[in-house]
Amino acid sequence: MTRFVNSAAEAVAAIGSGEFLWSHSMAATPTVLLEAVAARAQDLQGVNIMQLHLEHAEALADPALEGHIRNRCFFAGKVTRDLINQGRADYVPIFLSEIPKLFRRGEQRVDTAIIQVSKPDPHGNCSLGISVEATAAACDVAGRIIAHINPNMPRTHGDSFINLKRIDYAYAEATPLILHESRETSAVDRRVGEHVASLVEDGSCLQMGIGAIPDAALACLGDRKDLGVHTEMFSDGVLDLLESGVVNNARKKIARGRVVTSFAMGSRRLYDYVNDNPEVAFLDVEYVNNPVVIAKNKKVMSINSAIQVDLTGQVCADSMGHRIYSGVGGQVDFVQGAMYSEGGKSIIALPSTAQHGAVSRLVSAIERGAGVVTTRAQVDYVVTEYGVAELRGRSLSERAADLIAIAHPDFRESLAREARDSLGLRV
Missing domain, CATH: 3.40.1080.20 (Acetyl-CoA hydrolase/transferase C-terminal domain)
Structure with a gap:
């Protein structure tokens, strides 16, 4: 049964110490929820946030998170690159096609999946929108799913659908999508x-x-x-x-x-x-x-x-x-x-x-x-x-x-x- 909450902080309140979290990645990075996790980091110990490339997630690079939240990266990006090379985050070399298998075979546990989705249709189906990648697999096995419902998220076809019944905590807020404008070609x-x-x-x-x-x-x-x-x-x-x-x-x-x-x-x-x-x-x-x-x-x-x-x-x-x-x-x-x-x-x-x-x-x-x-x-x-x-x-x-x-x-x-x-x- 989905619990609709009034704030991002309330949405992530159930996350406990020692958990392995999966974060929706790329342009679907749920920055609102990740910032809320970072804000309560002092209440947590030994939380691992697994991810591909995150966008606009600078809150996770705060040195104050040391010992509380650690990034576990299957791909390094702007936010996590320095953390990895300073020994403050972990890098896992793996083919992209193999990451979902880690989850589905139980080789890597996923306690909580943190995602960003479209608003539900009349049947209660939300969409993972512009980023399915390994997030669909993480949602298949996660013990808990926390979702930011963003009316601006596109509704895409394929393996992107997730019904509200599978979402444990949902927070709705219209926020701008992450854009990547092409640079001038040299x-x-x-x-x-x-x-x-x-x-x-x-x-x-x-x-x-x-x-x-x-x-x-x-x-x-x-x-x-x-x-x-x-x-x-x-x-x-x-x-x-x-x-x-x-x-x-x-x-x-x-x-x-x-x-x-x-x-x-x-x-x-x-x-x-x-x-x-x-x-x-x-x-x-x-x-x-x-x-x-x-x-x-x-x-x-x-x-x-x-x-x-x-x-x-x-x-x-x-x-x-x-x-x-x-x-x-x-x-x-x-x-x-x-x-x-x-x-x-x-x-x-x-x-x-x-x-x-x-x-x-x-x-x-x-x-x-x-x-x-x-x-x-x-x-x-x-x-x-x-x-x-x-x-x-x-x-x-x-x-x-x-x-x-x-x-x-x-x-x-x-x-x-x-x-x-x-x-x-x-x-």
Whole structure:
């Protein structure tokens, strides 16, 4: 029986010491409820808040929470990155598709799920809205569900529905949705995007993240036909292609005619588009990111980024040396899916340099302490603003030569020397 309460503080009052909480994540971060949890932290001991990437959750970074509330992160973000690297929060490296399994198999208990949902329909069904990800699984097993009912939350289709009968405490308040406006695309981003787009064929099924490079690539696809989308994350870059009919999902095997995603983050225009739109299916990330499911679509194009790529093709995407920066996420899920898709391609796209051109992101060796997220046997193409290096079926020496050719010219000579002297490669 749902108990409707008059304040966020009252909604979270039942949370006790030692609990493992799951927080709805991404643009659906229930900031109102998380701030209420942080406000009563002194009453609690040893509470763990599990999460993906949280937005606008600065209250959870307060040093005063030490010993009371600890963040347990499956992906690091702006709020939690420093906490993890200071030892004040925990990072769990795991494929995104595997997180729901932790919950459903009982490997990770979930005492309370804290979520943000749409207002209920006449049948009492609320929607998890713009972020299903692992939250649907957490709600399946949670001992208690606390919900912020936000009339501004879009009502989405798929695995997003949760009935009021399953919610223990509900607090209603209209608050603005979290927006992510696209930044201006640089000349480098545009060139990377153009090279990525050159690999996209008619009938391809796209997976892409958020950011300037995916948006730049999508902007170059206006002349393609019958593109599909099966992606963990859905953002504004796809909207123009959907509205023009370039993306029609007509050739997909999985959910033909519909976009498949697990969460969305972007502008008000994006949220308006997905609201009550049966052509966009928000599904459990255990399904969306399952490589076996992904591979059933033909011509899967997995487009991801990296922090560093070494000259053999190893991809570091979650850390800078020992410092955790982001997370394993769904990159390998989709790289694997693309590998086994008929006509599929896995692409790692990144600018050739970082720190305003001071360092190369193509390196002879991954920085000491950094993690390899995607192995050198899984990457088909690496793309920078200087071109495309095809790695599939290539030897280490051939890979190194092709990767050096798309490095920034300022670093090519030193990379070639390191390849010969340190790696023993012929370049």
